Amino acid sequence: MASKPKTTHIPLAQPLLAGNEAKYVMDCLETGWISSAGSYVTQFENMVAQYAGAKYGVACMNGTVGLHIAQVVLGVTEQDHVIAPNITFIATLNAIKYTGAQPILIDVDPRNWQMDLDLLETYLREQTQTETKNNKVVTTDKTTGKRIRAIMPVHVLGNMGNMTRLQELAKAYHITIIEDSTEALGTTFKGQHAGTFGSMGVFSFNGNKIISTGGGGVLVTNNEALAKRAKHLTTQAKVSAMEYIHDAIGYNYRLVNVLAAIGVAQMEQFPEILKAKRHMDAFYREQLRGVGDIKFQSVCNNTQTNGWLFTFSTKHMRALLAYLNENGVQSRPFWMPMNQLEMFKNDRYITKTDVSAHVYDTSISIPSSAGITPEQLETVVKTIKEFYDL
Ligand SMILES: Cc1ncc(COP(=O)(O)O)c(C=O)c1O
Known part of the structure; x- marks a missing residue:
């Protein structure tokens, strides 16, 4: 049989599954722990958090829902604005829209394509006001009167802007940072890992990311209460191990064990x-x-x-x-x-x-x-x- 001429095909981004992925997935299959409970979930959460230098990790279905839940946990609502860069993958903006908040888009720096911090600073100085309301210092947009609740920097292409300056701005204007660090596992600024500069950071393990679980995400934070709340809300807000009693509108955003098993093998490599x-x-x-x-x-x-x-x-x-x-x-x-x-x-x-x-x-x-x-x-x-x- 005549063989077909060889054609080059070099894919854009393929996962590298060269470690214990099959072994750990087989373990899930053999033990029946394929779903929402199982030890790989906790192991994966801990491995990612530890790698990033964060105290807590919460696994979820993908980066998009991670960004959604981070905002929910930090109190973003339809009364708020969330600031994001104008160049990002659509999931960042979708996650903001899920909360009902109105995004404010900031153009990017021509050099590194991250959020332009000069423009951000000018916007905050000229178009917002900071005042005390109900014993809380809040910054609101002068035109809409809505509170600027969060800034969501996106570490575009695994690169990262000047996080010290961003932190200073966020502090001066009393705004929470939620990092879309979905593309930035392994990236550091002054030796500090992406995802740990604000209240929460989110990593994605989509098929095209630096490592993958097929689909998956991990939220990281140093705040125990935020981590607990995120875990609670991503797992249907169930309050009893035995009874079906729930105390909030939760989400079924959990990562299943069989995917976390792939994640553990990926983290090892x-x-x-x-x-x-x-x-x-x-x-x-x-x-x-x-x-x-x-x-x-x-x-x-x-x-x-x-x-x-x-x-x-x-x-x-x-x-x-x-x-x-x-x-x-x-x-x-x-x-x-x-x-x-x-x-x-x-x-x-x-x-x-x-x-x-x-x-x-x-x-x-x-x-x-x-x-x-x-x-x-x-x-x-x-x-x-x-x-x-x-
Ligand atoms: C910048 C950015 N934000 C959010 C996401 C969403 O992550 P996921 O695909 O895991 O939902 C991605 C990746 O897909 C991304 O590149």
């Missing part, structure tokens, strides 16, 4: 995976520097990224995207900015020059699997160089 990702990031930066008009997302001095998904900027983004995909190098455009999406068009967008639109128009993500081989990395670089030489 995480140091190696992180090393591979950072190696990949360094390789791409070295090989693609000076090629065509390529510009990299810059990284703050104090940030060590996890190198999650390599994304760069070029005027020729659309043509390069087509060329790479035609040649088996799976690539993707960046997220459409939130202010351009129909659902969020009427939400406030704080910007000067709409950097988000430029980042969107020019950015492209290239293959970044943890298990990408040296040959595949060479092929990606070679194909990109070919494009610019055409």
Whole structure:
């Protein structure tokens, strides 16, 4: 039989399942502990929290529900605003909308594509007021009169902005930080891990993330009461082990044991995976520097990224995207900015020059699997160089 010609296919982001995943899943199957109870859930929560340097971890179905529950636990309601960057994956905004709160979108920094802290500061100084209401100091938006309850920085692409400055702003204006650190397991700022700079942080273990449980999330916090409340609300707010008595409108947001088992196996390999990702990031930066008009997302001095998904900027983004995909190098455009999406068009967008639109128009993500081989990395670089030489 004639064999088909070999075609290149280098995927954008594939999980690396090279450890005890099958063994631990088999353990769940053999013991019958496949569902909502079982020891892998607690083990996974502890491993993620410990890795991030947080005291508590609460596993949940995915990062999106983690972001939702973090806001619920911290009291975000339809009376509030939540500040978020204009460039993020839609789940951040969806999670805000689930609470009924109104997002305020902040344009991104042209250098690192994270929330622009100058714009944030100007907005807080000029368009909000801080006063004492019912013995609480609150900051409200001058136009809507709604309280700014939370800031949700997103560590876009596993990179991270100046968290010290963000913390100072949040403190000055009495606003809670909830970190969308879904993409940032392994990322640090001044040696402190993503997810631990505010009241709560959320990691995602979706299939494309640095490690994966298929679908999953873990909330981290140093506050025991918040962790307990999050656990309670994600598990239907049941108050008795025996009786079906519940004390709140809860959610069935728990992570099942069989997925947590995969998570435990993934966490065991995480140091190696992180090393591979950072190696990949360094390789791409070295090989693609000076090629065509390529510009990299810059990284703050104090940030060590996890190198999650390599994304760069070029005027020729659309043509390069087509060329790479035609040649088996799976690539993707960046997220459409939130202010351009129909659902969020009427939400406030704080910007000067709409950097988000430029980042969107020019950015492209290239293959970044943890298990990408040296040959595949060479092929990606070679194909990109070919494009610019055409
Ligand atoms: C920035 C960002 N926020 C939120 C999410 C939601 O996570 P999940 O897919 O686990 O719901 C993701 C990933 O998918 C993400 O990249």
